Each structure stands twice: as structure tokens, then as C-alpha cells.
Amino acid sequence: MRRRVDRRQARRRPRHPPQRLPIGEPATMNLGLVRLVTLACTAYLLSQFYRSSVGVLAPDLMSRLSLTPEELGRLGGIFFLAFACAQLPLGVLLDRYGPRKTTSLVLVGAALGAFLFATFTEFSGLLAARALMGAGCSVGLMGSLVLFSRWVPSRRFGTMAGLVLGVGGFGGILATTPLAAASAWVGWQGVFIGMGAITLVVAMVYWLTVRDTPDGTPFQKTRIGGRDDNVLRGFLEILATRDLWFMLPISFVGYGGLLAILGLWGAPYLKDVQGLGDIDRGNVLLATAAAWNVGCILFGRADRLFDTRKWTAVGGCCGLALVIAVIALVPPVPLWLNLVLFGVLGLVGAFSVLLLAHYRALFPVRLVGRALTFTNFFNFGGVFVLQWTTGLVLSSRGGTASGAPPEAYTTAFLMIAVVLALATFAYLFARDYRPSAEIPG
Template sequence: MSQTAVPPSTAMPSRTLLGIGWFLCALFFFYAFVQRVAPSVMVDELMRDFAVGGALVGNLSAFYYYAYAGSQIPVGVMLDRFGPRRLITVAVGLVAVGSFVFAGAETLWMAYLGRMLIGFGCAFSFAGALNYAAIWMPAHRFATLSGGAQMLGVIGGITGQAPLGAAVEAFGWRPMMLVVAVFGAALAIACGFILRDRPRVDGAAPRPRLLAGLKRAAGSGQVWLAAMFGLAMTSAMLAFGGLWGVPYVMQAYDHPKAEAALLVSCLFIGWGVGAPLFGWLADRYRRRKPFMILGAILSTAGIAAAVYLPHVSDVTLAAALIVQGLGASSMVLSFSVGRENTPLWAAGATIGIINGCVVGSGAVLQPLLGWVLDLAWDGTMLEGARVYTAAAYERAFLVLPVIGVFGLLVALVVRETHGKSVES
């Protein structure tokens, strides 16, 4: 195995230092989530500055997901092989660089490059937090820590909605992206000083071949089922919450951007509450499957109600989005199912496969929904930006409850692990 228990005689970092290290990894996921949803409060500005329509704005936002999802398997393999300290530090720094590039982009291709650098760096965020938990923390706390990382992530999603939206309206999207870049540079420095790799022990088993973990993880049908469940649960969050929800609420409810972003952020509030709750319940009762089924039902019902209940009040819309986020946060259990069906030395590759599929939903759905919106566009423009009708948004969003039902079917056939990990 690549990660071997270290005897007491070997110098070990303190529990406090390890706890701070895990928190920094989770804070990186917070930062990644801010980056993930930031374009949702910049749609009009991006269409205006780069003179593009919905499909290209969706594509610009999705460049984050192309880089993030496409690199998840290599990221997992590298974490298994080289450890988290240097990889995460460099990755956070790369996100900061990408943010500077995006903030200063004068052409669409420079903006694409900035978003791609951001996405590639952020690819190490959640995988890094889970890998750090896997190698340093007790195995029976893995689902709880996964939920805790998700909670910080969705706090980032909330931050990237109403607060960032208000700041963008007040100061512009470029200055605010510069602020985001500076935060990333400071986080990279902190990671370089605090994070620790697992020490090697004399006589320990040699590290596995570079692709051994990937071969082991990819050969497990349960890993792929877990990945499909995670993909289904995150689709609405990435497509609706991450880009198209804010302009939809602005159009359908005639709300200003800050108010619309506040309503959409209710999805992330539900997610932030649900992720640690589902993780704790799954660890407490050593059951994964019942909570996955419950989460899929809530997620599907929530997004369907948020979009298709006629003439709902703001309170009802907020409640529906909270229910959606609460249910969808059960996706954290996909990592537990995958992790418990593969050995520790394949943990990074397992996380990479699942996270690649999870974030891949955003890479596909954001531009796809933008393309559907362009097809339904009636030619209306407002200050250089395309305006889509509420009916056009509702047509584009039909795919979201369908994917939720798919997630429910997957949850029904997943094998219960009872919180027990394989050993070889």
C-alpha cells in the first residue's frame, strides 16, 4: 500500500496541525465553489463585455468544468503517488493566477484560458480534502469529514451568489475577480506552510505502480454506480445554482440581481446543512443506501417544485430550493460508497473517478442549457445582453428532474457497504 500506518516511534504532526491542514484543504474547496458559481452573477456583464449569447456564456463558465472534470483521474493518481502538500499548494496558486488572467481578459479566448486555469487548479480542492482525510483521519469519520468539506464548499457557493453579486453590481466583475485572486494567493502560502504528507516507514510495502490505483478503482462497478449517483445529485446545483438560476429568477420573478442571487443561494443553504447531516447519519447508522434514496427523492422533488409550480411566492421558491439542496447533498455518500469498495492505496483514483463524473455534469449541462435558451431566444436585447423568457428557461430545465429520477434508480441498485472498507 502507498499509505502505511506509522508506529509511535516515528515523528508525527500534532493533531492540531493535521486538523488545521484538513481545514485549509476544505477552505480550498470553499474557494473553488466561489469560482464555480461566480459567473452566475456576471451573466449580463459577460455577454455585454464579450458580445456573446447564452451558449458561449455557458461555454465560458463550463471551461472551469472541462478542466476540473477532465483532470480528476490524473489528480487522483497524483495524490496517491506524490501526496497532497506540494500538489495542493501549487494548485491553489494556479487558481490565483487564472483569476488574474480572467479579471484582465480583453478577448473571449483569454477569458477561456483564465477559466481553464482556475478549473484545473480547483480540480485538486475536494479531491485533496478527501485524500487528506483518508490518509490522516480515522476511517469511520470519512463520511462526516466529506460532509464537512461539502459544507464549507457550499458556504463558498452562497458567498459567490448574493454577496458577490452585490459586489459585482457595486464595483464591477473585474475588480471583484482581482480580490478573489488575492485571496487565492494568500491561501496558497498558508497551504505550503501547514500541509503535511504521510511519512514513509522503513520496511513499509513499496508504493504501487503509478496506475495501479486507477486500474483497481476503474474495475469496480460500485465505484461507477457511486459516480453516476453523484453526477445526478449535482446536476441541478451546477447548472441551475452555478449559472442559469439567477437570470431565470430575475426574469420569471422580476427581481434585481442581488435579490435573485439571494433566492438561488437557498439551494446552497440546503446543501450546506444536508452535507454534514447526511455524512453524520450515514456514519452514525453505518448505512449509505437509505440516505442516498431519501436524498434523490428530495432533490428531484425540490427542483421540479422550484421551476414548475405555478405562481409561487418567494418563500415557496426558497423552501423548494432548500429541499433540493438538502436532498442533493446526499452526493457526499457517493464518495463513501466508492472509498469503501476500494483499498486505501486506490483512494485518490477512486475519488478522481467519482469527482470527475460529478463535476462533468456541469461541463455538459451549462452550455447545453445555454444552447437550448439560444434556440428559444426571440431576439430581445437589453443593454447588449440577450433576454430569455421564463418559458424558455423552463423548457431548458426539463432535463434536471429527469436526471434526478435517474439518480434515484441508481441509488436503488447500489450495494450497501455498512461503512466497512475493503482491505485489499
């Protein structure tokens, strides 16, 4: 009789029960997690530096290489196009071989791209080097998030993602005033040679010290394409998720809207419209990047504080659209007001960390690598599209290698604000996944 009851209870169990990782000895777990977080932040710091580096160098690159705004838009955007295209194969590699091997080897590509960027002087060569950097940096955040999916419970995923985004985001700060100062000292070619060497060291340390899972937790060894886990079936399961399609538009333009300004057009705007010099422009962008770092940590905690991911993200995206519209319409203002406006831009632009936690809540751990990289394809594909299209808008409105008129920036920035508002409207139809409804841990 007892066996029959047990069998009936077994049949009632959910097919995919919530997954929790076993917790090892507290001291060992803490030390391992600290080491993991440190290297995850460092890998993401490098990615942030490379992706934002063209922004502060933009006026110098345009004048020295005689680049048009459209060409500069391509040079900035090609990083994100290559980054996006690498996401789908990257997800398969992360799920199959684990973050340690995948992250270490892919970072070597970023180092090679940095060395080549310092070597080439022709536009086509610089374009290819930026593309290689983009593909190499594609693993910086995704590898960390796949690690966290196996090291920490789902309800703490947003906090950990926010920590890596906030601390690793200092790479964006390095790509502002520090990059301008270093470029004036050793030249931008020397800077990229040095960063390439640092990237190689980080890749080696990552390979030697990172563990894919805590002690006693087996890594997923299912053969990709085998009977138990087919690549196509996994992607079809991801595509069949209803809420995914209401979230992809805000992923496509949310981070892209911020990066179009912080990573590319912020410095030219501050020169052409606000009349700021090199150091003042670098300081304004530094304030933006620093505010973004703080915002990542705050938004990472906000989902558990307010017990909602969706509505906190909605507020952040609405704030981003509003501040971009204000920047688009404001006349020349004092330096302190530029610092305030761009600081708010960075702070609210960090809302996208909540989208990562929202996506994580949609999928089981066996699909996390493919799901996060699939959505990140749209994330960084949107950066490429927005940087390129804003460059086209600036060129069509009178922009040249020497600069663009204020009305050109007004048109381009208002376009970004409008698409952000439309994406937010689509996101309203996605269901909220509250942290309190998940297994505590």
C-alpha cells in the same frame, strides 16, 4: 509446532487487510487535525467561489458582452470541463507526491486564472481564464479527501468530508449577494484580482504548514509506475470494481443537476420567470448555498446515524429531482416561496457527499487518490455537460442575450429532473457499504 501454526495463520490473513492509521498523542493529533481541516476548508472555499461566481454575474455578463445563452453555458461549463480533465493526472500526483505539494502548486494555477479573468475582455480570453481556474481548483476537495484517508478511519470519512463541504461551501455563499455587492463597488475585475491574491497566500500557507500524514505514519512512497505500484494496474483495479459502474451515473448528474441551477441558470431564471431584481436574486441564491452547506454537514453525519450510505443518497437524489421539477413547473410566486423552494434545492442537493464516502469504502487507501479523482472526473464532467446542454435547450427555445421565455426554463429543468431519476434507478443496483461494518476508530 508453534511455528507451523503461526505460518498457517499468516497464510489465512487477508491480502489487503483493513488499514488503520496509528494515533499519536491526543493533543498533537487534535491540533494537527484542526490545522488540516481549517486549510482544507479554505482551499475548498476558494474552489466553491470560483465555480459559482459566473451564476450571480450571468445577467451582467450577458448584457455587457452580448453573450447568448449557449455562450454563457460554455463560459460556465468550461470551468468544470477543465476541472474534470485535470482529475486523472491529479490522482496520480496525489498518490505519488502527496497532497501538500500537489495542492499548493495546483492552487497557483487557480490564482493565475483569476488574474487573467480580470484582465481579458474578449470571450475567448475569458473562456481560457475560466478553464485555467477550473484546472487550478481541481485539487481543492480531492487533496483534502486524500489527506483525510490517511488521518482518519474510513468510517469517519463521510463526517469529515461533510464538514469540509459544509464549511468550505461558504465560498458558494460568497459568490451570491456578497459577490454582487463587491462587484457593484469595485467591479467584477477587482473582485477576481483580490481573490487571486488570496489564493496565492493560501497556497503558500498550505505548503508551509500541512503534513501529509500524522506523526509516525509514513506516507506512501511507492514509485508510480514501479514494480510495486503500476499506474495502469491501479486504474484497472479501480475499473474492475463492480459497484463503481452503478454509481457513476448518479455522480455524473447529481452534483451537475444542482450546479446547473445554483451555479448558472438560477439567476437568469429568477429574473426572466420570477421577475426578481438583483438583490432579491442574490438573496435567493445565497439561501440556496447556505442550505447546501447545512445539508453537507447533515448528510455527512446521516450515513452513521442511519447506518446506510446508499439509501440516504437515494432519498436525497429523489428529493432533488422532485424540487427541480416543481421549480420548472411553478408560475411566478412570492419571494418567500422562491426562498423556500431554492432552500430545499440546496439542502437535498448536498446528498452527493454520501457518494464520496461510498466510493471511499470501495477502495484501499493506496488507491484513494486515483479512485476519488477518477470518479470526480465524472462528477464535474457532468456539470459541464448539463450546463452546456441546458444552454443549448434555452437557445433552441427562444433564449437570447436579453433572456429566455418561461417555457424554455421548463423544458431545460425538466430534462435535469428526468436524468436524475434515471441515474437514481441505476444506483439502486449498487451494494450498500454500511459504516457499522467497518473498523471502529
